[in-house]
Structures are given as structure tokens and as C-alpha cells.
Amino acid sequence: MHKRICIMGSTGSIGRQTIEVIKEHPEKFQVTSLAVMKSIDELEEQIHILKPKKVVVFDKEKAEILAKRITTKTKILWGMDGLLEIAADDDTDIVLTSVVGSIGLLPTLKAIEAGKDIALANKETLVVAGDLVMKAAAKMGVRIIPVDSEHSAIFQALNGEQTSHLSKIILTASGGPFKDWTKDAIRHATAKDALKHPNWSMGKKISIDSATLMNKGLEVIEARWLFGVDLDKIEVVVHPQSIIHSMIELRDHSIIAQLGVPDMKLPIQYALSYPDRIRGNIPRLDFKEVTSLTFMEPDLERFPCLSLAYEALVAGGTMPCVLNGANEVLVSYYLNGEIGFYDIPKYIEKAMSAHRVLEYKTVEELLEIDQWVRRWIQSQIK
Ligand SMILES: NC(=O)c1ccc[n+]([C@@H]2O[C@H](COP(=O)([O-])OP(=O)(O)OC[C@H]3O[C@@H](n4cnc5c(N)ncnc54)[C@H](OP(=O)(O)O)[C@@H]3O)[C@@H](O)[C@H]2O)c1
Structure with a gap:
């Protein structure tokens, strides 16, 4: 069975790498929705490749421009209402939060309340409201799986x-x-x-x-x-x-x-596949090439x-x-x-x-x- 994924922030650094991981494992993952702030040209390409059911362009004017261009069945939404709708979509299993800043807080909470697991890159959400978010996740029995490489x-x-x-x-x-x-x-x-x-x-x-x-x-x-x-x-x-x-x-x-090796695709893939561990396309760490590991305060x-x-x-x-x-x-x-x-x-x-x-x-x-x-x-x- 595919894991059905919503990517909030699909045109960013984490979003793009998430799409690479998904494309490397088409038998495991499927995209149901995408969200961006305003990068509609790149989003349009992503729509053609990934065929999401819904996309959100936060900026209303850009959303309207995209709506005129798109010929596929993809539903185009905008604003916070759009983010909240895709966060809670019945066809989604896991929401990968890779928007920047506290704008991610409300959609993350909405997704948790709708029983979705969260692959969390958007650290600002936990900084602002860690207590609320973790309590909501515990109440709903959903997982918050970190994407940040350290976590x-x-x-x-x-x-x-x-x-x-x-x-x-x-x-x-x-x-x-x-x-x-x-x-x-x-x-x-x-x-x-x-x-x-x-x-x-x-x-x-x-x-x-x-x-x-x-x-x-x-x-x-x-x-x-x-x-x-x-x-x-x-x-x-x-x-x-x-x-x-x-x-x-x-x-x-x-x-x-x-x-x-420092490559965000590894934590992204693990967050999506968890608790499974799947084949990686990330370069191997070769200890013969690691000349030193140093540490300081x-x-x-x-x-x-x-x-x-x-x-x-x-x-x-x-x-x-x-x-x-x-x-x-x-x-x-x-x-x-x-x-x-x-x-x-x-x-x-x-x-x-x-x-x-x-x-x-x-x-x-x-x-x-x-x-x-x-x-x-x-x-x-x-
Ligand atoms: N980059 C990393 O290696 C890394 C590592 C660990 C954690 N993180 C965390 O992951 C998050 C994303 O970082 P990033 O480096 O990927 O950022 P980024 O490259 O700036 O990408 C941000 C993404 O979020 C979208 N976005 C911004 N505001 C939005 C809104 N209101 N509604 C919908 N989409 C919106 C942007 O769309 P547009 O393209 O339209 O602007 C873009 O797709 C941050 O919280 C960061 O701390 C990142």
C-alpha cells in the first residue's frame, strides 16, 4: 500500500528533496497534495509529474493565474483555508511540513486533529507551540517524526x-x-x-x-x-x-x-518510511575518506x-x-x-x-x- 503524502512547501529545499525521495520509491509513496507560497511555475511542473489531487498557492493572485493555466483535474486552493483543507484531507496519511516559519503552526495542528502523522521539518511550529502540538499529537495518537537531521x-x-x-x-x-x-x-x-x-x-x-x-x-x-x-x-x-x-x-x-554523509534525503526518507527502513540512494559514508571528526564548544x-x-x-x-x-x-x-x-x-x-x-x-x-x-x-x- 502506498503512503499518501501532503507536502507543505514543495518548492523549497526540503520540499524538492522530498519529491526526489518520492520519485525514487514510486511503489511506496504517492503525493496527494502540494502547497507553495507563490512559485507557480515550479508547482506547475510538479503537478504534471506528480498529479496531486489538490494544490495550494498561498498567494491568491498567483493561485488565480495558475488556475487559468492548468488543464488537469487538480483542484487549486489558496490561503490558510487551503492549507487547512489539504492538512485534513481524507486521502492523506502523512503531512510533511516544510514551509518556513510559524505559518506552519495552524496546518500542523489541523493535520494532527485529523489523525495524520507528521513528518516535521518546520521546526518553528514546535518552537512556538511545542507543548500544544505534542499534547494534541498524544491525544490523537499520531506520530511526529522529525525531518531535521539532528532530531x-x-x-x-x-x-x-x-x-x-x-x-x-x-x-x-x-x-x-x-x-x-x-x-x-x-x-x-x-x-x-x-x-x-x-x-x-x-x-x-x-x-x-x-x-x-x-x-x-x-x-x-x-x-x-x-x-x-x-x-x-x-x-x-x-x-x-x-x-x-x-x-x-x-x-x-x-x-x-x-x-x-550530510544529505537531507536520508532523514526525509526515514520520516516517510518509518517504521520501515527502505533502500537508500544516498551516498555511502566511506570511513577511509573521513580524515577527522572534531568537536568544540x-x-x-x-x-x-x-x-x-x-x-x-x-x-x-x-x-x-x-x-x-x-x-x-x-x-x-x-x-x-x-x-x-x-x-x-x-x-x-x-x-x-x-x-x-x-x-x-x-x-x-x-x-x-x-x-x-x-x-x-x-x-x-x-
Ligand atoms: N533546508 C534544510 O536543509 C532544512 C533542514 C532542516 C529543517 N529545515 C526546516 O524546514 C523548513 C523549510 O526549510 P527550507 O530550507 O526547505 O525552506 P525554503 O527553501 O525557503 O522553502 C520554503 C517552502 O515553503 C513554501 N512556503 C512558504 N510560505 C508558505 C505559505 N504561507 N504557504 C504555503 N507554502 C509556503 C515556499 O513556497 P515558495 O517557493 O512559493 O516561496 C517553499 O516551497 C524550515 O522550517 C526549516 O527550518 C530545513
Whole structure:
């Protein structure tokens, strides 16, 4: 039987690689729906190849243009209503969430409520509302299977282990493009410099997050919710080769790691095939070519975003939502060349100081805070 898949964010870095995996295993996987923001030319090609039942173009005008062009039976939807419709579609078994940012939160919750398993790339959803999302998943008995390579590694290492035996999660970080730069050089780094990641080819937002190490901070918060561990049991280690994708330490101090070449198709495929493991088309790791595996502590002085993420997690409640919303807006300003590299942590810190932590109960409360912090940052920068 085919697993029927909805890809939210099919024209992005994760979305495209997901399509490659699906095309390599036509006997296992089938696409039922796709969603994009506005890349309708690429979506049109995907429609011809994959023949989804429904597609969503978030941008209404672009959706209307596509509707005039398409001759297939594919239904074209738009906006949040469209995302919510495909998230809950009866013909879908698993929703792969690869949109960028907290926009993924409502469709992910909708999919969970409709009993779909989630292959989760969209880490911002767990950063903003990890508690709500994990509780909803537990209530519905659905799986949240991580796509992020670090969390996939931990998920794989935990296979067959009792969570109560876990003493520590060790998240590895490549260190990003500025790992060896001085603070002064980083201060003047442009978005173009930041987009040159040494090991991974990714979308723009996550590439900037990797350069500031906010990505690792978001991953710490993601790990806290996915694996139910507190911050004192999560350690970040810089490992520039990105061969060890992450590790767990058990209570007898045994360490289990997952290794492989840095290729997102592996965690994507595992998330889709889980609990099965299927043939891979990913290059093998040849240990004769691995000359060294090195490790070092992250430098919180040059990369303060990581400390801010720790602080947000400790503060709890609505604070990670503030951290995330501020970061999303600031990254787009940085990408447009409107602010400097260290303005990102500077204004996140200010936003966090301006916010009084609330214990949220509903997703609506979180979305209000998300909107507030975006407006607050805009007012500061303008
Ligand atoms: N890239 C990686 O290697 C990697 C690794 C681990 C985790 N992640 C996580 O995966 C997520 C996606 O990252 P990415 O690098 O693949 O991003 P990306 O390359 O920027 O792609 C984002 C995708 O989401 C679509 N999208 C954006 N807003 C949307 C909306 N409102 N409605 C529908 N579709 C929307 C985009 O469509 P358009 O093309 O129309 O803009 C695009 O298809 C992020 O949360 C990231 O942190 C990525």
C-alpha cells in the first residue's frame, strides 16, 4: 500500500528533496497534495509529474493565474483555508511540513486533529507551540517524526531505548559559515556571506539562522518538546564535518550516535518510511575518506542568538514564541540588507525584555503574541 503524502512547501529545499525521495520509491509513496507560497511555475511542473489531487498557492493572485493555466483535474486552493483543507484531507496519511516559519503552526495542528502523522521539518511550529502540538499529537495518537537531521539522528538512536534511560541529548552543530570568523568580521558580514553554508544547501531563512546559530537554538527548543527533556539534558557541540548528526548519552554513559554523509534525503526518507527502513540512494559514508571528526564548544560570545534561545526556553510560556517571531522578521530585514548581523540578537533581546511571559492555553493566544512581536520589531527598525 502506498503512503499518501501532503507536502507543505514543495518548492523549497526540503520540499524538492522530498519529491526526489518520492520519485525514487514510486511503489511506496504517492503525493496527494502540494502547497507553495507563490512559485507557480515550479508547482506547475510538479503537478504534471506528480498529479496531486489538490494544490495550494498561498498567494491568491498567483493561485488565480495558475488556475487559468492548468488543464488537469487538480483542484487549486489558496490561503490558510487551503492549507487547512489539504492538512485534513481524507486521502492523506502523512503531512510533511516544510514551509518556513510559524505559518506552519495552524496546518500542523489541523493535520494532527485529523489523525495524520507528521513528518516535521518546520521546526518553528514546535518552537512556538511545542507543548500544544505534542499534547494534541498524544491525544490523537499520531506520530511526529522529525525531518531535521539532528532530531532524526536522536529519534533513530532512541529506537528500542526507554526514554527514562536517557541521560543527555548531544546536538551537533556545523558551526555555520562564520565558525572561524572574528567577532569584528562577523559584525560586517553580509547576507551573501551568511548564505554560503559549508556543508548544507538550504533555504535562505534557515541559512541565516545557521550563521547566527539561532538554528541550533531553535533545535534545542524543538528537541525539548520532541523528546520531553529539559534544557539541562541538552548539550550543543560544534562538529564542523557534519558526519555525526547527533547523539544520545544513556544513564550507563554509553553514547549512541547516528552518522552519514550530510544529505537531507536520508532523514526525509526515514520520516516517510518509518517504521520501515527502505533502500537508500544516498551516498555511502566511506570511513577511509573521513580524515577527522572534531568537536568544540559553541562560542556564545560571537553567537549570542544561541544564548537567547536558551533563555527563552528557560523563561517558558510565550517567550519562545517571542524569540521566534522576532527572529523571523529580523532575518528578513537582514536578507534585504536593512540591518547588520548583530542587530538580529540585539533586537531579539530587546523584544524579549519588553515581553512579560504568559502561560498560554490556546493557539489563538500564541498567534496574538506572534503578531505583537512582529509589529514591535517593525516599529523599532523603522
Ligand atoms: N533546508 C534544510 O536543509 C532544512 C533542514 C532542516 C529543517 N529545515 C526546516 O524546514 C523548513 C523549510 O526549510 P527550507 O530550507 O526547505 O525552506 P525554503 O527553501 O525557503 O522553502 C520554503 C517552502 O515553503 C513554501 N512556503 C512558504 N510560505 C508558505 C505559505 N504561507 N504557504 C504555503 N507554502 C509556503 C515556499 O513556497 P515558495 O517557493 O512559493 O516561496 C517553499 O516551497 C524550515 O522550517 C526549516 O527550518 C530545513
